[in-house]
Amino acid sequence: MIEVDRHGAFGVNSVGLERVPFPLTFSVREVEGSWEVTAAAAQGSELLDLLLRSSREEVVVANLATNSFMDEDYRSWTPSEIAADQGAACRVHPIGDWAAGAIELGEELLVLDRSVMPRFLDGSWSPYELTLVDVEPGLGAGQLDELALAIGTARAREPMLPRLPGSRLYFSGHDDCYVLVETRDADLPALLFGRLLALMAGSALHGVRGTPPGPDGPTVGVPEPDRALAERLIGRNPHWIGTVTQASEDGVHIALGALERSWRLGERPERTDCTAVLDLGTGAWRLADGESAG
Known part of the structure; x- marks a missing residue:
């Protein structure tokens, strides 16, 4: 049910x-x-329990865009600011110093325990872009950079899991409506x-x-x-x-x-x-x- x-x-x-x-x-x-x-x-939150059932212990939010969190100057909040507001503990990995303008991702990745993901996506907010990938626990900064590069430089409709050794799940949601899932x-x-x-x-x-x-x-x-x-x-x-x-x-x-x-x-x-x-x-x-x- x-x-x-x-x-x-x-x-x-x-x-x-x-x-x-x-x-x-x-x-x-x-x-x-x-x-x-x-x-x-389908919204990402409507599928999350199914996505996490076969994922590894940690999940990376590799891309996130939403109009649901904005300040008084209509600046979109960063993913880490959204996570803090949601009370979702995470590790923040900046990539803006090298990725800005080079790949189609934001300026930071979030690494969350999969048990925290429901809290992160809880509520009435809606991401119009959301990319999730599970990873082996404890990835270092260099490995997270490699993951961002692999995702951010992939060609349209190119399978992602073959580019992400160790990952079992890749999710991409557009307009909180269109769904792409790769799974093992x-x-x-x-x-x-x-x-x-x-x-x-x-x-x-x-x-x-x-x-x-x-x-x-x-x-x-x-x-x-x-x-x-x-x-x-x-x-x-x-x-x-x-x-x-x-x-x-x-x-x-x-x-x-x-x-x-x-x-x-x-x-x-x-x-x-x-x-x-x-x-x-x-x-x-x-x-x-x-x-x-x-």
Whole structure:
């Protein structure tokens, strides 16, 4: 069971001037011994527990940009200032003396124990750029410089984990909506797919229940599908798009269409290959084409 906030990614993001609700999108591929997932729509905080389940003990915040923390002169706070305000203990590694203008990162890296990451991302703030990578504990200054250089000079869509020896997880979030995950955990792609289904269902239930406006509106508890359901979908096709077709106090239906390649912004579902159904009475998920939730 997860708690879905009314201000989650599916609740606040839309596509185009018509503000069409965001579809669920998911793609996975295997690359050089790891798995790459691209997906939408999800905030980093909505996936954090899954990301940390297979990460090493320390996590580096390698890139961070947000409009949520600004001073009276509209200067964006540094990552270390945000961490201090959040009460998240971290080690700060400056890179601005050599990286400024040379690589596409900020002026500092943060190194946090993975147990501190939920506190760091807690609250209503939203990063429009967020890059996380797990690392072996106790990396020195030179090793952190090498990590920053590897991330900051990577070409677009170049797999990152092969460039980061010792790392098991790489996460890049854009607009707190678009997700890129690389992982060495074979179970994580299906868990992420299942989480997206639950997040979309929770967002739809907020609309059904008419949660009150305001930043402190209630959350909706939603059961997640069994990992086997997502694994069967991935086994059938690596690329999917989904939209809510029915939502009530009885449950939620999400129509899923298989794509030939990963989703592109603006694409809408053209057909329904199966429907993921959440029965709120039993708390079970199933596929409407006859496969059970397991």
